[in-house]
Amino acid sequence: MPPHAASPPLHRLLGQTADAVAAVRAGRSLTDVLAACPAELRGGTQALSFQVLRRLGSAEAARALMAPKPPPPPVDALLVTALALLWPGDDPPPYAEHTLVDQAVTAARSRTPAAANFVNAVLRRFLRERAALVATAERQPVAAWNHPLWWIERVRQDWPAQWQGLLSAANQHPPMVLRTNPRQGSAAAYRQRLAQAGHPARPVDEAALGGQALVLDRPCAVGELPGFADGAVSVQDLSAQRAAALLLGGDDPAGLPPLPAGARVLDACAAPGGKTAHLLERADLDLLALDADARRLARVQDTLARLRLPAPGAGRVTLKAADARQVAQWWDGQPFDAILLDAPCTASGIVRRHPDVRWLRRPADVVALATVQRELLDALWPLLKPGGRLLYATCSIFKAEGQQQIDAFLQRQAASGARLVPVSPGHLIGVPDNPATPAAATHGDGFYYALIHKP
Numbered sequence: 001m002p003p004h005a006a007s008p009p010l011h012r013l014l015g016q017t018a019d020a021v022a023a024v025r026a027g028r029s030l031t032d033v034l035a036a037c038p039a040e041l042r043g044g045t046q047a048l049s050f051q052v053l054r055r056l057g058s059a060e061a062a063r064a065l066m067a068p069k070p071p072p073p074p075v076d077a078l079l080v081t082a083l084a085l086l087w088p089g090d091d092p093p094p095y096a097e098h099t100l101v102d103q104a105v106t107a108a109r110s111r112t113p114a115a116a117n118f119v120n121a122v123l124r125r126f127l128r129e130r131a132a133l134v135a136t137a138e139r140q141p142v143a144a145w146n147h148p149l150w151w152i153e154r155v156r157q158d159w160p161a162q163w164q165g166l167l168s169a170a171n172q173h174p175p176m177v178l179r180t181n182p183r184q185g186s187a188a189a190y191r192q193r194l195a196q197a198g199h200p201a202r203p204v205d206e207a208a209l210g211g212q213a214l215v216l217d218r219p220c221a222v223g224e225l226p227g228f229a230d231g232a233v234s235v236q237d238l239s240a241q242r243a244a245a246l247l248l249g250g251d252d253p254a255g256l257p258p259l260p261a262g263a264r265v266l267d268a269c270a271a272p273g274g275k276t277a278h279l280l281e282r283a284d285l286d287l288l289a290l291d292a293d294a295r296r297l298a299r300v301q302d303t304l305a306r307l308r309l310p311a312p313g314a315g316r317v318t319l320k321a322a323d324a325r326q327v328a329q330w331w332d333g334q335p336f337d338a339i340l341l342d343a344p345c346t347a348s349g350i351v352r353r354h355p356d357v358r359w360l361r362r363p364a365d366v367v368a369l370a371t372v373q374r375e376l377l378d379a380l381w382p383l384l385k386p387g388g389r390l391l392y393a394t395c396s397i398f399k400a401e402g403q404q405q406i407d408a409f410l411q412r413q414a415a416s417g418a419r420l421v422p423v424s425p426g427h428l429i430g431v432p433d434n435p436a437t438p439a440a441a442t443h444g445d446g447f448y449y450a451l452i453h454k455p
Helices: 010-025 029-035 039-053 054-068 072-088 097-111 112-126 130-137 140-145 149-158 163-169 189-198 243-250 274-282 294-307 363-383 403-412 439-443
Strands: 177-180 201-203 212-216 234-235 263-267 286-291 315-321 336-342 385-395 427-428 447-453
Touching: 010 029, 010 039, 010 097, 010 363, 010 447, 029 039, 039 054, 039 072, 054 072, 054 112, 072 097, 072 112, 097 112, 097 286, 112 130, 140 149, 149 163, 149 363, 177 189, 177 274, 177 286, 189 201, 189 212, 212 336, 234 274, 243 274, 243 336, 243 385, 243 447, 263 274, 274 294, 274 315, 274 336, 286 294, 294 315, 336 363, 363 385, 363 403, 363 427
Parallel strands: 263 286, 263 336, 286 315, 336 385
Antiparallel strands: 177 212, 177 234, 201 212, 385 447, 427 447
C-alpha cells in the first residue's frame, strides 16, 4: 500500500527502496536493511520493498528485454523498483504512472545524474509497450511466478497438484493474525477493544487454536493494537499458533493426554519467542528456552517481559544461549516431559510475509539446513522421558524439511518405538486443495508439524 499523505517525497522512498532491493540482491536480509533505514522512511520503504520483491522476477525480465546490458547495480535496482510498481495487476495502482516515472527520474537525477535520461527512456518505453513486454517477459517461469527457477522446480516436484496455487499464494498480502493472551483476558473482550479502537476483527473458531486467534479485517501498525505494550496480545500467524496445542495435548482424543502442571519442557530453538510465550500463556511449565544466538535470545526475554510471563506462581522459565546439538554443554541430565523443536529451515512457507527469502536462498541451503534438522532430532530425542513427546516444526513447504525428514527419523528410531501421533498435521501448505489442511489453516503460512511419542 502507498504511504499516507504525510510521508516523505516519493523520490526519496523510491531511492531507499532501490537501496533495499540492491542489498537483497547482494545477499542481505531485508529485515536487517530496514532496521538501518531512517525512521521517517522505514514504513514506506517496507511497503514498497515488499511489493517490488513480490515482482522482482517480472521486473528483471522486462528490464532485460529493454536493456540487455545491465546498467550499474544502483541504476538497475532503481529501474526494477519502478518497473515492478508499474506492473499491471494492482487495482487501484499504487501511484499514477506519470507520477511514478517522474519521481523515479528525480531519484536517479539526485543519485546518479548521468543515468537520469536512461531511466526516463526505459520507463517511458515500458509504458508505451507494456502489454507486449509483459506478455513476452511472462513466458519465462521466473517472471511468471516471481521465484527463482530452482525454487519453482522444487515446489512443482513436492506438490505436483498444488504448485501453481502455492507460488501464487506466496505473492499475496497475508492477513494480520493476533493471538490474545488468556492470562489477561478473553479473546471476545479483546475483540471489543479492537472494535472500539477502529480495528474490527473476526474470531477463528477452531478448538486447536484455543479460542485465542483473531484475524484483523485490515492490517495496522502494531502500536495501534490496544494493550500491545502491556502484553494483552501478540501478532502470530494461524499456522504458528498450532504448536502450543499440539505439544501441550489434551484437545483431541487421538492425541496425547495434557501435560501436567510443572512439566519439564525444552524449547530447543526458541527465538524470537512467539511459541515460547504461547506455551507459557496456556500452561504452567518448567521451561528451558535455548537459542544458539545470544542476541536473538534477548528477543525472547523481551517478548516474555512484555507479556508478563511466566505469570507469578505459574511455572518458571530459564533462558540459555547454546547450540541444542551440543547437549553436553547445556543439559543438566534431567530428562524432559516434552520438547519443542522449531528447527532452523529455509522459511519457504512464510515468503508472503518475508518476500526477500526466495531471492536470498540457494539450493545448497536446503541440503545444509536438512542436515542441521537431522542432527537436532538425533541429539534431542535421547533427552525425552519414556512417555514423553517431541514436536518437530518447520515453517517450510519443502518436503526435505518436513515429511522426508521425519520419515527418515522414524526409520532411524524404529528400534526405540518412536511413533508419529495421529493428530500430527503434517504439511500445512495454505491452499484449499491440500487435504491435510484444516479449513481455518488455508489462511495460514506454510508449516510442517510432526508430534512424536516416546514409549
